[in-house]
Amino acid sequence: MIQQDTARLLITCDDQPGIVAAVAATLAEQGANIISLAQHSTDAEDGRFFQRLVLHIEDFADRREDFERGIARLAEKFGMQWSLHNGAQPKRVAIFVSKYDHCLLDLLWRTQRGELDMEVVCVVSNHPDLEAAVRNFDVPFVHIPSGDKPAMERAQLDLLADKVDFIVLARYMQILSDDFVREVGVPVINIHHSFLPAFIGANPYARAKARGVKLIGATAHYATADLDEGPIIEQDVARVTHAESAQDLQRRGQDVERMVLARAVQWHCEDRVIVDGASTVIL
Incomplete structure (x- = not known):
């Protein structure tokens, strides 16, 4: 189950247009490859948005702080709550x-x-x-x-x-x-x-x-x-x-x-x- 250079990103925020595209663009800028993605919205209008992404990030342990800064900028724009987890660490x-x-x-x-x-x-x-x-x-x-x-x-x-x-x-x-x-x-x-x-x-x-x-x-x-x-x-x-x-x-x-x-x-x-x-x- 353990995979080196793998991370899991969890995101929660108010649902709004452009979230998925913005997340994908930010991850691409950071050089992260999306291995799997699951998401859910409680309502098409005025709902809550939830997303879980499994990512491959080369040299994740060394790059983690820079990666988190990029996610933090995205989170500020969309009012996101988020957490990042190391997939190689039980x-x-x-x-x-x-x-x-x-x-x-x-x-x-x-x-x-x-x-x-x-x-x-x-x-x-x-x-x-x-x-x-x-x-x-x-x-x-x-x-x-x-x-x-x-x-x-x-x-x-x-x-x-x-x-x-x-x-x-x-x-x-x-x-x-x-x-x-x-x-x-x-x-x-x-x-x-x-x-x-x-x-x-x-x-x-x-x-x-x-x-x-x-x-x-x-x-x-x-x-x-x-x-x-x-x-x-x-x-x-x-x-x-x-x-x-x-x-x-x-x-x-x-x-x-x-x-x-x-x-x-x-x-x-x-x-x-x-x-x-x-x-x-x-x-």
């Missing part, structure tokens, strides 16, 4: 987990196979149960017990400071404080079952079984101060029947959680996700 991630291992092990396995363009800096857990499983992947495991929540989160912040590009909550059964979300300074991706808000709390699959649900699913989203209300990245569902037990529902639900989280993490690593207020655009 994103650094910390995975937070408690005792459920299905999402964690799936991410570690996919990373080991080269399916996810990221480096797992460490796995952080409030329980020691999964240490042996994580070390099988040659990934550091850090146990920071829960109890004194401010002390726990301070230890986590000190551990991760300037070392990660994003965090994944792979069934981390602790609520992040507003202070943590603000201070950590990187995106946080969370995964949970899609019963919310109907079955909040413990044993959601047993209560879903008791209510006779016909669909189970999962949602991956960015965490905000309102933990389960951040911008949604990906969702999926599976149809179930009355004949399946609560354990069957949980097993199938965990399968959906694995796939949904893997897709969300992959899209984030590939810089395909643009946050638009409370929503996202995936390009």
